Amino acid sequence: MTAELAANGKPFVHHHGAHCETAVTSALFRYQGMDISEPMIFGIGSGIFFGHLPFLKMTNLPITAFRAKPGAVFRKAAKRMGVDFVVKTYRDPPKGMDELRQVLKSGQIVGLATNLYWLPYMSERHRWNFSGHNIIVLREIEGGFRVSDPTIGAPVDCTADGLEQARFVPGPLNPRGHMYYIKSIRPNPDLRQACINGMKDSCNAMLRIPLPLFGVRGIRFLARKVVKSPDKLGFQEACRQLAGTVRWVEETGTGGAGFRYMYAAFFHEAAELFGSNELADLSKEMTAIGDNWREFSVTAARIIKQRDKEGETFAKAGGLMLKCADREEAFFRKLQKVARKLKA
Amino acid sequence: MVSDIRARIEEAREAVLAGKKSPLYYHMARRQMTPAILARAAGIASFRVKRHLRPEIFSRLKTSVLDRYANALAVTREELKTLPNS
CATH class of the missing domain: 3.90.70 (Cathepsin B; Chain A)
Known part of the structure; x- marks a missing residue:
């Protein structure tokens, strides 16, 4: 500072x-x-996302995004705060x-x-x-x-x-x-309404985009791809791709676990703002999902370093990712219901 | 990940030293670019960029073309024609 x-x-x-x-x-x-804190901005601007873009390459690896596209967070947050x-x-x-x-x-x-x-x-x-x-x-x-x-x-x-x-x-x-x-800026922004809008938008982005590359379906798509990759690409290349994915999860944006922890922090703050126990529960659930992603990263790292060839397989990594997808789907379905009930 | 990029650059250096590629290839790899990206950056058609990766063609380029590459890659014209030592 x-x-x-x-x-x-x-x-x-x-x-x-x-x-x-x-x-x-x-x-x-x-x-x-x-x-206003960082997680709050992240939540209001609907920063959380998932997208796998195999046709866009960066240093020869496909892009896997765990957040909304650059620029969107600022624009959405500013709009919702009436700035x-x-x-x-x-x-x-x-x-x-x-x-x-x-x-x-x-x-x-x-x-x-x-x-x-x-x-x-x-x-x-x-x-x-x-x-x-x-x-x-x-x-x-x-x-x-x-x-x-x-x-x-x-x-x-x-x-x-x-x-x-x-x-x-x-x-x-x-x-x-x-x-x-x-x-x-507007001196007294309607924080509660902004939060609700942000949550609803995130639900739509994760659940309702009708393409298999984005949201929860995108996670499943990537998971299936990871499982198949050693047969399809050969071990070496599959490892390279997996390493690229892990970097997107853990390193880029320095969010950690694909920004899931930051989103959990948002719910923690929102729970205080609304005085809602349901949101506090959702925050815990999101932290658990973040742990799940971290578990995937650890497994993937062990595959790449060939630590335990029997136990750590691509199928296991893909399975962990599918688990993430299931939990996130349940999470956002629940959030949809909760957000509808919240009063601005 | 970083090592992956390093390895790529090292590979490029060896290819240039072996006379298979032009120095442009090395400088492109060093800036983590592909021929398509370099083409956009330098304002030269990508098929020409790919052609210029061949040493015999690169050595006959005009200075005006070299300058455009030098600009896009943020090196001087002399550096562009040679490999750095390290």
Whole structure:
């Protein structure tokens, strides 16, 4: 936690966040004077999701998303809180940089979607080609920008060239200079209604998308694929794919267990807000589901490292995943009923 | 995962040293790109990019084309033509 001055001399407190997008969104809210936690943003913005995209490849591995697509969490959360906000993308890099400078001059802090690989301050180990990383720009400095990156302990300097490079990267999920900021907030937002809307939206995303790649059906799809993969791809390649999946579960967004723990934290807070025991139970259930995902990751890691060839098989990993799918389906069906009963 | 990327880059280096690929191939791998992504970044058709991965064709490229690659990969033109040492 470090205090830092933004463009108009207003203090900005840097927090180390659990997940980049929710951390950035909550920091933007906090800067405007509304104290709201990361899990709350995650829940209201319907951050939880599942999607397996075999046709979109990143470093030769299919994408498995455990959260809503980059940018959606901010937009949904801001809308549901009745906030006046701006979201913009650009075709032309210089124009995008110019507008960023202008907005900074007007005393706003700005959230940006960037590519992890091209951010110049990233260490070599963390650099990989992922275009959904969110940061906040605080103010312009000579030859660059002062940047608050929630995955790093303190604000850092970033060169203008590097930032431009990171904001405009061709390839899958091109951020196209995605930039967002809050103009003004409503002083007393209807938190309860926002929570209910967020829950309902998450239920729809997990249960009602009529494609087998998304939501609960997506988990089952991936589980079946994992079970079949050693026969289909050979052991080596199957391990590589599985390692990629595990990384999506545990590492990306630093959510842990595919953001399930963070969603549980949201229900914990919501239970207090509504004074509802049912939500508290749901929170416990979600934590248990998170544990289940973690179990899957451990099993998968043991397969890849070939620790126990008899006990740890692809079938077991797939089975664990199917169990996750069943539990999540039950969870969201129950949530649907509970959310309907809640009063704003 | 990181080791996977490293291995890929190392493979690329060996292919270039063996004369099978042009240095462009190495620099592309180092930036974790594919020919399609590099093509978009440099503004060059992807079939041309793939062609330029062959050393004999890469060595005859004009400076204007090299500059576009250098820009997209954030290296200088001289670096683009050679392999770094490490």
